Amino acid sequence: xxxxxxxxxxxxxxxxxxxxxxxxxxxxxxxxxxxxxxxxxxxxxxxxxxxxxxxxxxxxxxxxxxxxxxxxxxxxxxxxxxxxxxxxxxxxxxxxxxxxxxxxxxxxxxxxxxxxxxxxxxxxxxxxxxxxxxxxxxxxxxxxxxxxxxxxxxxxxxxxxxxxxxxxxxxxxxxxxxxxxxxxxxxxxxxxxxxxxxxxxxxxxxxxxxxxxxxxxxxxxxxxxxxxxxxxxxxxxxxxxxxxxxxxxxxxxxxxxxxxxxxxxxxxxxxxxxxxxxxxxxxxxxxxxxxxxxxxxxxxxxxxxxxxxxxxxxxxxxxxxxxxxxxxxxxxxxxxxxxxxxxxxxxxxxxxxxxxxxxxxxxxxxxxxxxxxxxxxxxxxxxxxxxxxxxxxxxxxxxxxxxxxxxxxxxxxxxxxxxxxxxxxxxxxxxxxxxxxxxxxxxxxxxxxxxxxxxxxxxxxxxxxxxxxxxxxxxxxxxxxxxxxxxxxxxxxxxxxxxxxxxxxxxxxxxxxxxxxxxxxxxxxxxxx
Amino acid sequence: xxxxxxxxxxxxxxxxxxxxxxxxxxxxxxxxxxxxxxxxxxxxxxxxxxxxxxxxxxxxxxxxxxxxxxxxxxxxxxxxxxxxxxxxxxxxxxxxxxxxxxxxxxxxxxxxxxxxxxx
Numbered sequence: 001x002x003x004x005x006x007x008x009x010x011x012x013x014x015x016x017x018x019x020x021x022x023x024x025x026x027x028x029x030x031x032x033x034x035x036x037x038x039x040x041x042x043x044x045x046x047x048x049x050x051x052x053x054x055x056x057x058x059x060x061x062x063x064x065x066x067x068x069x070x071x072x073x074x075x076x077x078x079x080x081x082x083x084x085x086x087x088x089x090x091x092x093x094x095x096x097x098x099x100x101x102x103x104x105x106x107x108x109x110x111x112x113x114x115x116x117x118x119x120x121x122x123x124x125x126x127x128x129x130x131x132x133x134x135x136x137x138x139x140x141x142x143x144x145x146x147x148x149x150x151x152x153x154x155x156x157x158x159x160x161x162x163x164x165x166x167x168x169x170x171x172x173x174x175x176x177x178x179x180x181x182x183x184x185x186x187x188x189x190x191x192x193x194x195x196x197x198x199x200x201x202x203x204x205x206x207x208x209x210x211x212x213x214x215x216x217x218x219x220x221x222x223x224x225x226x227x228x229x230x231x232x233x234x235x236x237x238x239x240x241x242x243x244x245x246x247x248x249x250x251x252x253x254x255x256x257x258x259x260x261x262x263x264x265x266x267x268x269x270x271x272x273x274x275x276x277x278x279x280x281x282x283x284x285x286x287x288x289x290x291x292x293x294x295x296x297x298x299x300x301x302x303x304x305x306x307x308x309x310x311x312x313x314x315x316x317x318x319x320x321x322x323x324x325x326x327x328x329x330x331x332x333x334x335x336x337x338x339x340x341x342x343x344x345x346x347x348x349x350x351x352x353x354x355x356x357x358x359x360x361x362x363x364x365x366x367x368x369x370x371x372x373x374x375x376x377x378x379x380x381x382x383x384x385x386x387x388x389x390x391x392x393x394x395x396x397x398x399x400x401x402x403x404x405x406x407x408x409x410x411x412x413x414x415x416x417x418x419x420x421x422x423x424x425x426x427x428x429x430x431x432x433x434x435x436x437x438x439x440x441x442x443x444x445x446x447x448x449x450x451x452x453x454x455x456x457x458x459x460x461x462x463x464x465x466x467x468x469x470x471x472x473x474x475x476x477x478x479x480x481x482x483x484x485x486x487x488x489x490x491x492x493x494x495x496x497x498x499x500x501x502x503x504x505x506x507x508x509x510x511x512x513x514x515x516x517x518x519x520x521x522x523x524x525x526x527x528x529x
Numbered sequence: 530x531x532x533x534x535x536x537x538x539x540x541x542x543x544x545x546x547x548x549x550x551x552x553x554x555x556x557x558x559x560x561x562x563x564x565x566x567x568x569x570x571x572x573x574x575x576x577x578x579x580x581x582x583x584x585x586x587x588x589x590x591x592x593x594x595x596x597x598x599x600x601x602x603x604x605x606x607x608x609x610x611x612x613x614x615x616x617x618x619x620x621x622x623x624x625x626x627x628x629x630x631x632x633x634x635x636x637x638x639x640x641x642x643x644x645x646x647x648x
Contacts, residue, residue: 320613324633325542331636332549360633 001088011071024072027061030054031076038167039084041262041277051258051277052167054080055139056175058102059131063109064116064183074099090150097142105135105172116184118177118243119299124292132172140165163278170254170281173288178251181244197240204233205249206256212267213260227267227283234287238295246295254284309370316367320360327356354400365492369477372499379419379503386448386455387413389420393427394446401435404461409447414455417527422500426508429493430459430520437518438463450526454506458521466512474510497522532647535576536560537567537593538611543632547580547639554640556647564593572600577647583612583620594624607646611639 034053041051058073077095082088108130115123144161147153153160190198212226230253238246261269261280268280330353337346371377387410398406416423434444442462449456466474475498501508501522512518534556536547544560551558559574561567571579581593597603610621613632621629628642 317613320632321540321543324613325540325546327633328546328550328636332546332553335636356633 001092004092008071008074020068023065024069027057027069027072028076030057030061031073032080035076035080036084039080041258051262052171053175055098055101055136055168055171056173057171057179058098059105059135059172059176060116060179060183062102062106063114063180067103067106070099070103073102086147086152087150090146090152093146094143097139097146100142101135101139101168104138105131108135116180117299118181118247118292118296119303121293121297121300124177124243124296127177128173128289128292131176132169136165136168136172139168166278166281166285170285170288173292174247174251174254174284177243177247177288177292181242181247185244194241198245201233201237201240202249202252205230205237205252208233209253209256209260213257213265230287231290234291235294238291239298241295243292243295243299246291250284250288250291253287257284312367312370316363319363323356323360323363327353327360330356365496368496369492372496377499377503379422379500381417381419383415383417384420385413386416389424390427390446390448390457393424393431397428397431397435403441404435404438405443406431407443407445409445411448411450414450414526416455416524418504418524419500422503423524426497426500426522427457427459429497430522433493433520434459434461434463434518437461437465451523453526454523455526456521456523458519460517460519462517465514465516465518466510467514471510471512475508531555531557532578533557533559533574533576534578534580534643534647535567535570535574536580538562538580538582540582543582550636550639551643554643556643564596567593568596568600571597571603571606575602576606578643579606579608580611580643581608581626583610583624609642609646 031054034057038052038054054076058076061069062073074095077098078091081094082091086094109126112122112126112130114126118124118127140161143164144153144157147160148157155163208226208229212229234246234249234253237249257266257268257280258277260266261277263269266280268277268283270279330349334346334349334353337343337349368377390408390410394406394408431444431446438444438461440463444462445458445460447458447460449458475494477492477495498508501524504524506522506524508520508522510518510520534551536544536551536558537560538544538547539562541562544562548558548560559570559576561570570576594608597606608624608626610624610626610629611632611634612620612629627646630639630642
């Protein structure tokens with residue numbers, strides 16, 4: 001005993017500085033007070049409690065702040081037990097067990113690169129298994145042995161050990177993640193919307209717990225398993241918020257339910273030989289594990305999606321940069337060659353320009369596709385003159401083809417409310433396809449008409465047409481016709497066009513006859529300004 | 530008198546090609562690939578127009594506009610944003626740029642937009 005006291009004094013002196021003392025004292029009192037509360041709640045053999053917060057507090061503290069705070073745990077555990085009737089040596093042994101448990105748990109978690117944010121599935125699994133199930137064996141074993149060797153066991157060895165182990169396990173998977181996730185990131189930057197949603201869900205959790213545990217509706221629904229209602233409530237929180245908020249909700253649930261059950265309320269207030277809280281502990285344990293895993297897995301998925309989106313944005317930006325230079329230099333060369341009258345080389349460079357434009361479009365298409373897949377394609381709507389846009393596009397498209405003549409037959413113009421750039425993109429796609437698939441000299445007709453409050457835009461060509469069996473699939477992703485060797489491209493254009501039109505609540509369709517040509521049309525509802 | 534244009538883009542190849550284009554078109558070109566350099570040049574040379582890229586490592590376009598406010602007389606210099614970023618138009622409005630150009634660009638478009646601003 002003397003040696004131990006001296007050793008502790010030495011350890012404390014080693015780390016002696018004000019900051020350390022403040023934190024260590026805080027930990028000591030947190031441990032002591034919650035420990036005393038735990039021991040007053042009907043413990044097994046007098047010392048194995050089922051409502052035990054200190055273990056989780058100790059683990060979280062050591063992990064976040066460092067192993068050097070272990071003396072605070074030892075002293076806290078010692079005094080909790082010695083002031084509850086355990087003789088000095090027994091208290092020391094129990095304290096030793098609890099301290100080793102916290103150190104072992106922290107060590108295992110650190111070895112496994114555990115992140116207190118709990119935003120990966122592996123983090124939750126590690127916490128549950130290594131901290132929750134394994135490290136607690138140490139404290140339960142040493143503690144029960146200590147009681148046994150002092151003849152202090154009131155219940156059986158097995159019952160005592162189990163209650164001890166279960167109580168510490170629950171503490172490590174309910175209290176510890178709550179403290180860890182907040183300790184890691186205490187910043188709250190939520191919008192008004194999120195705060196409102198959070199409050200509503202928080203109240204929901206409390207209401208469900210109250211219903212379950214006070215039997216408030218008991219007169220009408222006796223024996224009804226309200227306890228299950230906590231599952232949908234927690235599930236919403238897990239999906240709408242992060243692990244940090246989910247562990248908070250679980251912790252609150254555990255608190256309310258423990259207090260209520262201890263006072264005889266609720267479906268779990270059944271007296272077992274292990275005390276009144278055992279069935280409740282099972283319930284809380286299952287809920288905690290379920291929602292730890294669910295919320296961390298969900299957070300991992302969301303982080304991954306965000307990382308993918310960020311990467312794609314960066315990649316396309318990086319790809320566009322050298323293309324910008326190449327395009328500009330090609331342009332300069334082309335102009336210089338034309339000026340010099342070198343038509344042969346000017347033509348060669350002119351073809352380079354076209355290829356570069358294709359490459360640039362491909363990159364934009366790839367970015368669009370990824371946005372569509374993630375349902376993040378952005379539409380920015382405004383009022384604009386439809387015919388004006390058509391004529392602009394037709395002018396531009398006519399310059400890239402000599403064999404096809406673009407003929408417009410437009411009805412009187414209307415002002416449309418849509419995304420002008422995206423509409424232009426669809427028109428360019430349809431007209432571009434018409435040109436691409438009309439190798440022989442022919443005309444391409446671009447027409448508009450108004451029908452049932454919708455503006456209908458059509459591109460009709462006299463090209464190679466589309467066979468019947470392929471017509472239904474033409475708007476699918478990566479659809480490439482049977483002539484794909486002759487007509488290159490990624491096959492993304494029509495798919496993207498379809499998505500754009502869909503976002504405008506419009507329709508897009510095609511009719512065609514092989515070797516006679518195709519007609520592609522889309523309709524957009526006209527919104528009166 | 531030749532109009533002076535400052536190009537601020539962290540990509541040297543873009544700076545090079547733009548310099549050739551603008552020089553050919555009869556402008557006087559100064560350039561910077563880094564924030565402090567750009568600010569220094571603005572102070573010293575008082576360009577008639579700044580071509581600004583907005584997504585760069587180091588000091589980005591928005592921050593540059595902010596620090597421009599500290600340079601006397603620099604706040605009135607018109608800015609044209611030139612960038613590969615998908616939000617180019619949005620951001621250019623945010624920082625009060627007079628126009629924007631998306632990369633990759635057409636030379637005629639660039640020269641046209643610049644002429645609109647400085648003549």
